[in-house]
Amino acid sequence: MATKISFILNGDKISYEIKDHWTLSYLLREEMGLIGTKEGCGNGECGACTVIVDKLAVNSCLYLAIDIDDKIVETIEGLASTDGTLHPLQQSFVDNGGIQCGFCSPGMIMSSKALLDENPDADREEIKHALAGNICRCTGYIQIFESVEAAKELAVEDKGGKNG
Secondary structure: OEEEEEEEEOOEEEEEEEEOOOEHHHHHHHHOOOOOOOOOOOOOOOOOOEEEEOOEEEEOOOOEHHHHOOOEEEOHHHOOOOOOOOOHHHHHHHHOOOOOOOOOHHHHHHHHHHHHHHOOOOOHHHHHHHOOOOOOOOOOOHHHHHHHHHHHHHHHHOOOOOOO
């Protein structure tokens, strides 16, 4: 069965006809071509598919696409400015070695964004807790935690723009 849904995706109003069994990750990657959202495990264990729905970090491999009707969805593709300037979290991950192979990076960044949007002064323990559902096989997590901490400073410098 097909259902028409409407939602905001990275700031743009979208209407899309979906099959009721589609996951959000399937809709984003396979139907809409937004391949920044990775599907690693397909069962909510790795966090590579994390996106933000109505300000909450969610595993899009478990989230049914039909449930985004009338909601706001943010993906990694929506973070950089239209001129290509990276979001402070993206820039910080680059600058601080938080990106290695890059597979987990979109999920890590989106989980971190949800945290910092809610709590811009999150400490190391809060960052660890927010990223507990995201698995990385490359960095050992220290560079990721440092990237999130450094992004807080970049965000303060960038207040007022899209990246703030």
